[in-house]
Amino acid sequence: MSKTEFSGLEEHGLVNLARIHWNLTTPQLYEEAVKRREGLIAHLGPLVVRTGHHTGRSPNDKFIVDTDDVSKDVYWKGDNKAISEENFERLYHRLQAYLQNKEVYVQECYAGADEKHRIKVRVITEYAWHNLFARNMFLREFDLNILESFTPDFTIIDVPRFHAIPEIDGTNSETFIIINFKKRLVLIGGTSYAGEIKKSIFTVMNYLLPKENVLSMHCSANVGSSDDVALFFGLSGTGKTTLSTDPNRYLIGDDEHGWSDEGVFNIEGGCxxxxxxxxxxxxxxxxxxxxxxxxxxxxxxxxxxxxxxxxxxxxxxxxxxxxxxxxxLPRVVKNSRGGHPKNIIFLTYDAFGVLPPVAKLTFNQAMYHFISGYTAKVAGTERGVKEPKTTFSACFGAPFMVYHPAVYAKLLGEKVKKYNVDCWLINTGLTGGPYGVGTRFKIQHTRNIVNSILDGKLKNVDFVEDDIFGFLVPKNAPDVPEDVLNPRLAWSDKNAYDETKKRLAREFVENIKKFEDDIDEEILKGAPKLVD
Incomplete structure (x- = not known):
């Protein structure tokens, strides 16, 4: 069907639209956003927008439609919340009615730099700047002939001004992010926070890629001059983007990746x-x-x-x-792909202030920390989080994982063993005390540590085994003071440090219990030792 002004979206039940803006370029979307008073152009050219009272993701408002084709696959005991097909259809029909006589913006793009494992994504938005966000964050198609016959594998309909009615729709609030795998459709409403667009497709990829024996990962990735790929796992705010955007290395991507038998590939096209x-x-x-x-x-x-x-x-x-x-960015891998990684770095923001700035992990410890996903939710990343809050997020991205964490851990473990990958834990959080007392590790010290890992300089230094967590902490590292490597030295009250560390270890052990029946016993050997 030709994409005229008034046709092309009937397949999504969108009819009687005032106007359809197909695949506008960045300058065109700027013009639309400014004309519609959605944002202002700042000095040197960025577009400045506000997202209203939603300044972060709304994890409690995200649902997966409980259809017969996915019900047995989804890990419902975790962060995934079910919504019925009936409630979805009711909400969808009202959304379709809401969009009648309104303008919409359509961007057609891809998720997945590896053509063997990519999906075609159509993003339909109420706001012009949300369409520009999709154009920035997904992989673009520049061939107009291909766009003319573009048939999406998944479609997002993003309507911030449309609100759910919880009593009728079965949602938790007026906000909703609903993924329907059966219809290959995502509905977003009641929030102007654009991050919901990219994370909904990441959730989709976390369901589709493992079916192809590809590990989907919430991580950044870069590569050095000797083709040595490094992965940085971590939740928002732990330093994935900062540490992977390195002046001496080339960025593959800053947040979402797949790892196939051919190597690592970016899922996105932006940062x-x-x-x-x-x-x-x-x-x-x-x-x-x-x-x-x-x-x-x-x-x-x-x-x-x-x-x-x-x-x-x-x-x-x-x-x-x-x-x-x-x-x-000045240094990026143009095809957004790399080989198999040599180093994997788990990033954590330790709000207790007891973990060292770097530790080398055994295979079992690496799998244990991957399943645990310990960090702190950084203020503002999610709605209602006003200060750092300790949490365990399986696979360093539980809100976006569809299967049981053991599925992703099994895939990671197989690849770590097959390609002999070194695994590390880096604390980008606090030292010298817990939140309110301690200070954050200096970014330059963290950068020096990362450089030493990637240059191979930390492989042959002397290590000391941690008495509780069991990982190996280097006694020295290039351009990092020795007292920084030992967090106990930074605490004025050493007894308080010891007790806080034990308490954190107990939280690790308590958290892993919910997975014990489904994970390999070898992983449990990476647990910290509980000490009276």
């Missing part, structure tokens, strides 16, 4: 970086991206007269964000 208090000196490449045309700055404050942004202002949220295409 979605936290920019609160971004430093020009510490993070020059990301900083420059906040000053470029095509970048979307979410909830960053703007001087209305000078049109200059203030990256240090957290008055709207701690979770200020920049969305930009990978092409904005």
């Amino acid at each position: 979605y970086a936290k920019v609160i208090r971004l430093s020009k000196e510490a993070e020059p490449d990301i900083y420059e991206c906040t000053r470029k045309f095509g970048t979307i700055l979410e909830n960053v404050t703007l001087d209305s007269r000078t049109r200059r942004v203030n990256l240090d202002d957290d008055s709207l949220t701690e979770n200020t964000r920049a969305s930009y295409p990978l092409s904005h």
Whole structure:
């Protein structure tokens, strides 16, 4: 069917639309966003927008439709919440009625840089700037002939101004993010936070890729001059984007990847970086991206007269964000693919302040920490989180995982063994005390540690085995003070450190109990030792 002004979306039940804007370019979407008063153009060209009261994801409002084809696959005991087909259809029909006589924007793109494992995605949005977000974050198709006959594998309909009725629709609030695998459809409403768009497709890929024996991963990835790939696992705010955007290495991607028998590939085509208090000196490449045309700055404050942004202002949220295409960065892998990794780094923001800045993990410990996914939810990343809060998020991304965590752990374990990958734990969080007392590790020390891992300089230093967690902590590391490597030395009250560390170890052991019946016993050998 030809994509005329008034046709092409009937297959999604969208009829009587006022106008359909098909695959607009970045300048065109800028013009639409400004004309519709959705955002303002800042000094040097970024588009500054606000997301209203939703300044982070709404995990309690995300659902998977409980259909017969996926019901037995989904791990319902975890973060996944079910909604019935009847409630979905009721909500969908009202959404279709809402969009009549309204303009919509359509962006057609891909998820997955490896053509063998990619899906075609159609993103239909109410806002022009949300369509630009999709254009930034997914992989673009520039061939107009291909776009003319584009048939999506999955479709997102994103309508922030449309709200659910919880009593009728079975949702938890007026906000909803609903994935229907049977209809290959995602509905988003009641929130203007654009991150829901990319994370909904990541959830889709976390269901589809393991069926092809491909590990889907919530991680960033980069590669050095000797083709040595490194993966950085971690939740938002732990440093995936910052540490993988390295001036001496090439970025494959900053957040979502697949690992097939041929190597690692990016799922996305852009970056979605936290920019609160971004430093020009510490993070020059990301900083420059906040000053470029095509970048979307979410909830960053703007001087209305000078049109200059203030990256240090957290008055709207701690979770200020920049969305930009990978092409904005000076050192990226153009095809967004790499070989098999040599190093895997698990990033954690330890709010207790007891974990060392770096530790080498055995295979069992690596699988244990992957299943555990210990970190802290950083302020602003999710709605209602005002300060760092300790949590365990399986696979370092439980809200986006569809299967039982053991499915992803099994795939990771097989690949780590097959390709002889070294695994490390890096704490980018606190030292010297818990939240409110301790201070965050200096970014330069963390960068020096990462460089030493990737250069192979940490493989042959002297290590000491941690008395409780059992991992190996280096006694020294290039350009890192020895007292930084031993967090106990940073605490003024050593007894308080010992007790806090034991308490954290007990939380690890308690958390893993919910998985014990379904994970390999070898993984449990990586558990910390409980000490009276």
